[in-house]
Amino acid sequence: MTNQDAWTNVCPVRDIPKGEGRNFMINGLNVVIFHSNKGFFCRSGLCKHNNVKLELGRISGDVVTCPFHNWQYQISTGKGVSPDWTQLDCYPLEIRSDDIWVQAGKPHNAMDDAIDTSRYNW
Numbered sequence: 198m199t200n201q202d203a204w205t206n207v208c209p210v211r212d213i214p215k216g217e218g219r220n221f222m223i224n225g226l227n228v229v230i231f232h233s234n235k236g237f238f239c240r241s242g243l244c245k246h247n248n249v250k251l252e253l254g255r256i257s258g259d260v261v262t263c264p265f266h267n268w269q270y271q272i273s274t275g276k277g278v279s280p281d282w283t284q285l286d287c288y289p290l291e292i293r294s295d296d297i298w299v300q301a302g303k304p305h306n307a308m309d310d311a312i313d314t315s316r317y318n319w
């Protein structure tokens with residue numbers, strides 16, 4: 198198993214309220230964990246336009262808007278909304294005992310890998 202295959206315990210779920218995101222450095226990668234209306238997602242942490250931390254973005258539903266020049270991304274897929282040709286890297290995320298774990302370093306292009314949050318009381 199390489200370091201990229203390792204799962205990292207990032208933080209308790211309560212540290213990222215719905216409608217917010219937090220940037221973290223994991224395995225040398227800058228990632229952001231979003232808590233959107235579709236659940237928790239781990240995406241590449243910097244805006245593809247000019248490397249602004251996406252935790253600074255404004256989240257509305259399942260879309261985050263970068264505060265600098267208003268590029269938008271669909272959180273659940275990582276796909277660009279405006280412009281629509283860009284794509285954030287997507288990393289596996291799991292909830293284990295109320296902690297968020299991610300497997301950073303091994304991006305995949307999830308169409309929708311939302312965590313079922315209905316059984317939690319956040």
Ligand code: FES
Nearest residue numbers: 244246247263266
């Ligand atoms: S830096 Fe994000 S839109 Fe320009």
